Amino acid sequence: MSKKAFQDSYSAEFSHCYGCGRDNPHGLQLKSYWLNDEDKTHTIAHFTPKPYHTGGVPNNAYGGLIASLLDCHGTASAAAAAYETQGRKMGSTPVLRFVTASLSIDFLRPTPIGEELTLCGKVTQLKDRKATITLSLSAGNMLCATGTMTAVRLKSE
């Protein structure tokens, strides 16, 4: 994808996240986008687990990996929605940066390794500093996990 990912708009100090930091060579480097630039309500990201992302059962991904992906996609979706609500370009200052306050995941079926996964997000509520995000992770047409996140915007100081 040639579009700029949400995470590529993060300031340098926030670019080392294990899950999505562009400047963390040991991390997952997840990249999130609007599903549709004309209708900025849903977000999307892709990730293909490697064999070393196994949870121990051959060909199945580690649950912590799934949580990491949903975590980063959720906070990125919250930030993108907050900028959108304010009519501002993502990454512009003052920076709107969200952290995870809570994340609940239902692991519905094993997640395959070596197949491209699709993560979807939707910010269902954005009020003051608090965002609620619904999340899903699929392999092809198989829904493997769903999640709900509360993310809180960091105070500017």
Ligand SMILES: CCCCCCCCCCCC(=O)SCCNC(=O)CCNC(=O)[C@H](O)C(C)(C)COP(=O)(O)OP(=O)(O)OC[C@H]1O[C@@H](n2cnc3c(N)ncnc32)[C@H](O)[C@@H]1OP(=O)(O)O
């Ligand atoms: C410099 C670092 C850079 C860090 C930047 C790194 C970015 C990486 C992003 C990747 C994602 C992560 O892994 S983040 C890392 C994992 N997460 C963390 O480490 C966060 C640790 N927790 C915290 O720092 C804090 O608890 C916060 C920031 C989440 C909230 O503290 P606070 O700022 O004092 O806010 P507070 O007034 O308590 O709450 C604000 C609103 O959110 C609600 N709220 C708070 N916690 C919860 C909760 N668990 N579940 C539901 N709702 C909650 C409150 O009721 C309130 O709603 P109302 O009364 O207004 O309705």
